[in-house]
Amino acid sequence: MSIGCTHIYSSTMKIINLPWPPKELSPNASIHWSKKAKYKKMYREACWVLTLETKLTVDTLGKVPIEITFYPPDKRLRDADNMVASIKSGLDGVADALKINDKQFLPTFIFTDEVKGMVSVRLVV
DSSP states (O other), rough: OOOOOOOOOOSOEEEEEEEEOOGGTTTTOOOOHHHHHHHHHHHHHHHHHHHHHOOOOOSSOOOEEEEEEESSSSOOOOOHHHHHHTTTTHHHHHHHTSSGGGEEEEEEEOOOOOOSEEEEEEEOO
């Protein structure tokens, strides 16, 4: 009897620096759904363009390990779960540019106090 398993052999690590998600994408934002949809679309497209600029390609069949590091724009305290939810449309844009389904991502999240106002996505391909 054989058990199927996936091996990930890394030859390239690529970092994509995405802008910090707009505050309107926070789950705590009190904003009309149609206005929020515009922010989601805008952020998704911005992340799509930044990913396309890397000229990165990935295996469309396998899992893609990614490390997502949050560098807040200021020293205010933020909930980790809200940061993860806020980046969702941005990761959709990354997946669109890579021509994969975002369910293929194997994410690891890192939350820093270092102020840079960005989200760094490191992909192993």
